[in-house]
Amino acid sequence: MKPLYMLIKEKIEADMHSGKLKSGDRLPSEIVLAAEFKVSRETVRSAIRLLEENGKVYVKHGVGTFVVNPLPKTPNSLEQLMSVTSMIKYAGLEDGEKREKIKLDKPTEEWKNLLQLKEDEEVIIHERIRTANDEPVVFSQNVIAESLVKKKMINQGSIGSLFDYLKKECNIDIARATTEIVVPLHTDRNCHKLLIHPETTVLLLKQLHYDHQNRPVLYSLDYFRNDVFTFTVNRTR
Numbered sequence: 278m279k280p281l282y283m284l285i286k287e288k289i290e291a292d293m294h295s296g297k298l299k300s301g302d303r304l305p306s307e308i309v310l311a312a313e314f315k316v317s318r319e320t321v322r323s324a325i326r327l328l329e330e331n332g333k334v335y336v337k338h339g340v341g342t343f344v345v346n347p348l349p350k351t352p353n354s355l356e357q358l359m360s361v362t363s364m365i366k367y368a369g370l371e372d373g374e375k376r377e378k379i380k381l382d383k384p385t386e387e388w389k390n391l392l393q394l395k396e397d398e399e400v401i402i403h404e405r406i407r408t409a410n411d412e413p414v415v416f417s418q419n420v421i422a423e424s425l426v427k428k429k430m431i432n433q434g435s436i437g438s439l440f441d442y443l444k445k446e447c448n449i450d451i452a453r454a455t456t457e458i459v460v461p462l463h464t465d466r467n468c469h470k471l472l473i474h475p476e477t478t479v480l481l482l483k484q485l486h487y488d489h490q491n492r493p494v495l496y497s498l499d500y501f502r503n504d505v506f507t508f509t510v511n512r513t514r
Contacts, residue, residue, distance in 0.1 A: 282323035362438040370409035377405040457483040478503040
């Protein structure tokens, strides 16, 4: 079940989408919203904070919270969390898989810390090359605690969208991620899987994914061909 602050956020977003709330409108106060949803003011504050982070409201302290027109989303904008499958399709390319490997292994110290694993807890490593129009464009290495997905994932065969698989088969709903953008070294063996043209360069996204309870559930290393994908970030002052 989703936490209450997410339900409040989604209700306000629905009112924006329907036109009940328009750009420039001021939201009811925290006290009024808390009474309406029968929650604490802190719960309301968490919902407003998410709306503000998404650029949908502007909080003017001492005055109120106002609805704003969100910035347009550009293809592969890093503000919008999308699966690799969705990114390929969003770019108008035909998604496919060239190779897939799933195995049970011991985690590195880095993975232990990032995923907050217990002592002796193993991980499932899911690797594949994604293709678009029959050319390799993305190499992904995904790491998840075995206790979350069980060993049945190993015998699953083709996974398709990992986000969809985790939601349908494991009841894990990816809500947000922290992303580190890296230019990998030419000695990184994973880059070589994508260097099929002289002009090809590679960009690496190291991403730690969280569920709605802010529990770290998935660590991914996604290598993208930079001659195919362009990433953008909307910045505000």
